Amino acid sequence: MNLTPAESPPSAASSSRLDSERPERKSAVSTKPVSQDGPQHGIGAVSITPLATKLAQYLSPSDLKKVKEAYRFSDEKHLGQMRKSGEAYISHPIAVAEICADWKLDAQAIMAALLHDVMEDQDVKKEELIERFGAPVAALVDGLSKLEKIEFQSQIEAQAENFRKMLLAMARDVRVILIKLADRLHNMSTLGVMAPDKKRRIARETMEVYVPIAHRLGLNSIYRELQDFSFLHLHPNRYKTLTKAVKAARGNRREVVSKILESVNHTLQAAGIEAQVYGREKTLYGIYKKMRAKHLSFSQVLDVYGFRVVVDSFANCYVALGTLHALYKPMPGKFKDYIAIPKLNGYQSLHTTLIGPYGTPVEFQIRTQDMHRVAESGVAAHWLYKSSEANLSDLQQRTHVWLQSLLEIQKQTGDSAEFLEHVKVDLFPDSVYVFTPKSTIIALPRGATALDFAYTIHTDIGDQSIATKINHEHAPLRTELHNGDIVEIVTSPSSRPSPTWLAFVRTGKARSAIRHHLRTINPSESLELGKLLLTQALAALDIDIEVPPAQLERLLNESRAKSLEELYLDIGIGKRMATLVARHIMSLCENENAPSQKSGSHSVTNKLEPVVIYGTEGAAVQLAPCCQPIPGDRIIGQLKRDQGLIVHTDDCEVAKRLSSKEADRWTSVVWGDTLNRRFDCRIKLLVQNEKGILARVAAEINESDANIIHVLMDQEKYQDRAMIHLRFTIQVENRVHLARLIRSIRRLHGVERLERERG
Structure with a gap:
């Protein structure tokens, strides 16, 4: 495993060897691999000397002294605690700290990495950490620790609340997630000793949350390794089969790779371009994902290998691109310029796919040394390369904006599971890039709509949206955006969010803002509805609505509701389930032997209103x-x-x-x-396509005292005659009114068939 993004690419002279064939960097605390078939990452040993040697390269003696003090404290607290593998538990914090040291994180982060489990596992209080190591270190450890033992309604709710806490801590200090990713990477590398069902659960959680976070923050080395570890534990047999196939393919394709490297090096040198060229192999999960997406066998995946060209200047990226296009023919539609328009995580490179020797498609990535550093270490480059901080300001700004959006979503979201749902949406890696009328580039998740764009600009603009112009043409707010679209939002001060918007918005920010607005309008209606629903649920269990004060207070505390009215409101807007609250009340009453249960047999329940x-x-x-x-x-x-x-x-x-x-x-x-009032419904008619038919049907609808809202027509051949479908959205009083209308229309000449349309 190579967790040192700072490492320069190999020189051209030694670049004929693939990345995957280089010996893995042996962890200073490594003793043995966890799995012969898995990604090679060692389990830590207890000695701190290698870690101290690494830290001494960039920390001051005073900082190093503080780190050693944190180590001694952690070692003392974890004394006697063992990992599932049988090793001393302290080996894990040391391994996590070493990964953080590869990023050259500061002393506070290294101390937090060494202490990250003492609050959760050893019941050390935050106040003690503040006293011994300072408030910043204690805040980092607190953000990394799971919540204290609170009674959650389900394991899912508990997990969601832990993620919420961690992500909010990350929003305040990004070092929290860097340490957490290092922690998860080491845990994934030592997952082999766990039970199969637990391995699958942790691997699935890693793939759904931590892999996207690593990608979103530009930590590509961690991103790729976590993917492969998750793949190993989710699909072990597929992993082993694919590993064998890739090893066999290396020998078969070595000649092709060597020939391409030799040709590219010679061509770039002849053009006077100073470059380092080296091959890279797709990750196993990347190959597997491509096979699944395109229904290919392994032998059909031709671009298992790619090449990276690292040049000395921005301008030479494009010169090298032209040189390579002259050497090999480019594949149409396979060029992407991530330098002009960087990815959300700050990634910059030119991507092109060329037809190499023997007709094999080969992908090339062209970038500068600075771009390479950011591509490998993302936001961690802020610590790794402080001398080039000015060049990374755009990346830091993008990350800061996203982290602040987490806080904004949290303010609008009271529910942990809902918060995690929104964040998962925003972690979706694929993006589209659109422009404001002033040519500012806005990045959105793939599938985002014009309304998502409005909320991305500002919550007030989203709330007041009524229409949009896409490429200077009017379009509905639900219109899906594509790369290069110029989007303009039309607003009105009187406009307010509609519940129907939730059906098509894509971003977490838009969804949370709409839900926040909906839960704050007409609260009295939702409150009354919630009260009625809870009364129904209690009646079904033969429980009185009048819950004794002691049980009511405990119910509110465990539900984290400030009052009974808030509980009713949450039920009314669908945030809580009335049946679950009723069962909770019943369990409280049974535990306290309270007399709130109605007399009589349970088999005879009250009639529900x-x-x-x-x-x-x-x-x-x-x-x-x-x-x-x-x-x-x-x-x-x-x-x-x-x-x-x-x-x-x-x-x-x-x-x-x-x-x-x-x-x-x-x-x-x-x-x-x-x-x-009147109610909307749809009717569908099959009529003869003759002069005046639409007018006759419309007149009959009017005569029947109904109102036409919308008309749609489509022509088709039916039984060798020209027929036409008419679809009306009309307003009627009730079913009787609709039946009377249908009978009247059916009597018209030219009407072949009529039915109420649903779906």
Whole structure:
């Protein structure tokens, strides 16, 4: 494993050897590999001397003395504690500190790496760390430590809360995540002794959260290693098979690689370009991912090897590109300029794919030495190369903006699982680059819409969006953006976020801002709805709504709600499940032997009062657009997170699919007696394509006292006659009104078929 991004590429003279064939850097604390088949990374030993030698190269004697004091404290606290592998536990903090030392992190970070488990495992208080090592070190250790033993409703909730704490600590000090990534890398390298199910769980967690974070921060060495370790433990058999195939391919393709290296070196020297050229092998996971995505066998993956060209200046990147294009023919559409438009994590290089000898496609990456350093170490380059800090200001600024957005999302999100969901979305590595009208480049996740763009500019712009112009043409807010689009947002002070926006926004910032707005409007409606839903759930369990004060106080404490009204509000907006809260209350009552349980047999429950729908409710109750229920339809309600109650017809296919997954989120609903509004529904007609047919249908709809909202037409051949489909969105009072309208239209000449359209 090579965790030293500072290491210069090999000279041209020695560059005929592939990166993957170089001997692995042996950890100074390494004693033995964990797996013969896995990525080679050693398990630490107890001695600190090699680490101290490494730190002495860049830390002052006073800082080194502080680090040794932190080591002695950690060694004392972990005395007698063993790892699953049977080694002394202190070997793990030392290994983590050594990885951090490769990045040349400061003394505070190295001390935190050595102490990172003492709060969690040895019950050392933060106050003690502050007293002995100072507040900055204690803050880092606290950010790395899991939460104290709080009663969570599930393992998922506990895990989400731990991630939330860590990511927020990272937003305040990026060293937290650098130490955590070093910790995760060493843990992944020693995962072989764990049970198979635990290995898969940790590997999946690493792939879903830590790998994207490493990529987002530009830590490519860690990113690639964590990917391969996760691949090893998620799919061990596939990993072993692919490892054997790659080893066999090295011998078969050695001649091709040597020929390309020789030709490229000779051509660049002839052009007067000073460059270092060396081969690199795709990671096993990279090969596997390509095989899966394109349904290829290993023999069909031709670009297992690529080449990196490191030149001495910015201008020579493009000169080298032209020289290589003259040597080998480029593949159309396979050129990317990440120098002009860097990736979100600051990565810069020119990428081109050429047709090499024997028709083999070969990828080249061309970059300067500074670009190479940033490409390998990302934000860690801030510590590694302080002399070139000015060149990295753009990367640091990008990272700072993203980290601050975490704090903004946290302010708008009260739920840990929801916060983690938003962050995962923003960690998605693929990006599109669009322009503001003033030509500022904005990077967004692939699949982002114009509304995501608006929220990226500013939350207020997103909240007040009404339309957009993409490349100077009007388009809906839901329009997906593509590279190079020029996006302009049209706003109105009277516009407010709609619940339907959640269906198409892509970024965590947009989603959290919309949900924050929805949960703050009309809270009285959501509160009443939550109270009714909880009453229903308690009645189903034969529990009185009047919970004794002692149990109520404990319920609020364990639910982390400030008041009963807040609990009702959370239920009303779908943040909490009424059935789970009711069961929690029942368990409290049973534990306290409280008399709040109703008398009588449990087999006879009270008749549940369904939620009454009048159609005039605000954001707390919405009619589902998929089936568009109208009075007279049999209906059911889905409690959706931060959108309140969504009403479907009971035969809606979407509702059937959703209810099979989350049955607890569904409740009985009925129409009210007094409905003083009209409801949207869709009808579909097959009519003869003749003069005046649209006018006749529209006139009949008007005569039936219905209102036309939208019309859509499409032509098709039907039974050898020219027919046309007409689709109307109309407003009616109820099913009786709709039935009367349908009978009237069916009597018209030229109408072949008519039905209510759903879905």
